[in-house]
Amino acid sequence: MRIAGLSAATGVSVATLKYYLREGLLHAGVATAVNQADYDDTHVRRVRLIRALVELGHLSIADAARVLDAVDDERVPIHTAFGVAQDAMVPRRERDDPLHAAAMVEVDRLVERHGLRVRPDAEVRAVLADALVAMSRFEMFGATPDGQVLDSALLDDTVAAALADAEASIEYVPGDAERSAQMTVVVVGTVVFEVAADAIRRMALEHASAVRFDPAPTRRQRVAK
Amino acid sequence: MRIAGLSAATGVSVATLKYYLREGLLHAGVATAVNQADYDDTHVRRVRLIRALVELGHLSIADAARVLDAVDDERVPIHTAFGVAQDAMVPRRERDDPLHAAAMVEVDRLVERHGLRVRPDAEVRAVLADALVAMSRFEMFGATPDGQVLDSALLDDTVAAALADAEASIEYVPGDAERSAQMTVVVVGTVVFEVAADAIRRMALEHASAVRFDPAPTRRQRVAK
Numbered sequence: 001m002r003i004a005g006l007s008a009a010t011g012v013s014v015a016t017l018k019y020y021l022r023e024g025l026l027h028a029g030v031a032t033a034v035n036q037a038d039y040d041d042t043h044v045r046r047v048r049l050i051r052a053l054v055e056l057g058h059l060s061i062a063d064a065a066r067v068l069d070a071v072d073d074e075r076v077p078i079h080t081a082f083g084v085a086q087d088a089m090v091p092r093r094e095r096d097d098p099l100h101a102a103a104m105v106e107v108d109r110l111v112e113r114h115g116l117r118v119r120p121d122a123e124v125r126a127v128l129a130d131a132l133v134a135m136s137r138f139e140m141f142g143a144t145p146d147g148q149v150l151d152s153a154l155l156d157d158t159v160a161a162a163l164a165d166a167e168a169s170i171e172y173v174p175g176d177a178e179r180s181a182q183m184t185v186v187v188v189g190t191v192v193f194e195v196a197a198d199a200i201r202r203m204a205l206e207h208a209s210a211v212r213f214d215p216a217p218t219r220r221q222r223v224a225k
Numbered sequence: 226m227r228i229a230g231l232s233a234a235t236g237v238s239v240a241t242l243k244y245y246l247r248e249g250l251l252h253a254g255v256a257t258a259v260n261q262a263d264y265d266d267t268h269v270r271r272v273r274l275i276r277a278l279v280e281l282g283h284l285s286i287a288d289a290a291r292v293l294d295a296v297d298d299e300r301v302p303i304h305t306a307f308g309v310a311q312d313a314m315v316p317r318r319e320r321d322d323p324l325h326a327a328a329m330v331e332v333d334r335l336v337e338r339h340g341l342r343v344r345p346d347a348e349v350r351a352v353l354a355d356a357l358v359a360m361s362r363f364e365m366f367g368a369t370p371d372g373q374v375l376d377s378a379l380l381d382d383t384v385a386a387a388l389a390d391a392e393a394s395i396e397y398v399p400g401d402a403e404r405s406a407q408m409t410v411v412v413v414g415t416v417v418f419e420v421a422a423d424a425i426r427r428m429a430l431e432h433a434s435a436v437r438f439d440p441a442p443t444r445r446q447r448v449a450k
Contacts, residue, residue, distance in 0.1 A: 011322075048363065052362070052363070056355055056356065056359050077438070077439070078438045079434055079437070079438030079439035081434065082430045082434040083431040083434070086430070086431065111428070116428055116429070116431075117431065117432045117435040117436065118428045118431050119431070122431065124424050124428055124431070127424045128421055128424035128425065128428070130281055130420065131281065131417050131418070131421035131424060132421070134277050134281050134413065134417045135417055135421070137273055137277075138277070138409070138413050138417070140410060140413060140414060140417065153393075154394065155421070155425070157389070157390065158425050159425055159428075159429065161386035161390060162422070162428070163432070163433070164386065165382065165383060165386060165426065166430045166432065166433035166434075167433050168378075169379065169430065169433070170430070170434055172365060172379075173434075184363070185363075185365065186434070188359065188363050188365060189365060190430065192356050192359045192360055192363075193356075194423060194426065194427075195352065195353075195355065195359075196353055196356035196357070196360070197383055197387070197422075197426060198352075198419060198422075199350075199353035200353065200383050200384055200387045201387045201391065201419065201422060202311045202415070203349055203350075203384075204341070204384065204387035204388045204390065205307045205311070205391045205395070205415065206308040206311065206341075206342065206347065206349070207341045207342045207388070207391065208388070208392050208394070208395040209303075209304055209398075210304050210305070210342040212304070212395050213303045213304035214302070214304035
């Protein structure tokens, strides 16, 4: 198909497709004439992948390019692909907060306690430590002002639930497919499922909040909800 | 304390504090002289709240202002505060995708099935539908290309786990505190716990991926992890 066909098949404008081509996110089509190229299903799939990262995952074009590099790099083994793809989705930043160092120790303990195989330099460790620092500042969820987590039951429960979810999710990655197909499931699954899980968690919080602070809604309120 | 003291207590520069004051995110101090004002603990807490939203939650100043409006608005009852605060954190957008309408029906079914008290116009419903549309495009997690979810076991399990988490989280909101203190826990808790839960889910995925695709790592690999 021509670029207009690719646009129709994906719902992405020709101008945006040309931008993806220029930025190297999308591989070139087969040239059929001057200023004309032929595109196929691999292009349709790639454009959908880009859209999932950019529109749903809210990744910048630069971050999407980093994720796609991990997808394309044959040297990245599938068993570390989740970690690499996830790191590419997290904005790196410097942390000079002394509380952050204390929180990193808490993260190490959590990883050790649950026997998690997470790379020592995984960016996600620092992100979890960021959250622990914020909990610590507000003395929330069992975190104390010195960056320690005294009551880790909520975190432990969250890890246990996440592990059960992750084991179920990972079964959706086809074991016998090509690496590129597996990587697409990994990357899209990470973004899509994260959006879904966040939305579900927010719904659950709204529900739990309604149940706790408004245990017996009147009929009118119930209808209004 | 003067503004320099507020800066020292919060680690936020005087220039940034003045910006928060100008934008109305931070309430004015008590004027003590021309161009001089006195700030107290309420200002320290407010600045920490703004930082949690902006730095950890990656909210824009405009979005942070919307969340803070919900915090300040006495007419927002605490039992709907989670929902309102969460909606303020989600960028609203137009959706004209026919698949989205089908996905919204799936969301309604999920809410109904689990008896969730989630407002009918909650933005989070549309966000979950976005994720279902993406799953549908890639035929992942049991979603079919027509926007239906045939195998909803994973979603149902996620809802069940999220409900257990939410019930535990909501217990951290002090029942006897002032509304403003409760709202701070609600808002910070939503942002902080979401960051923590996402990080934990990513770790769990990395772990589950390692276990599935590299079940027996050699000693060298194990050390390298």
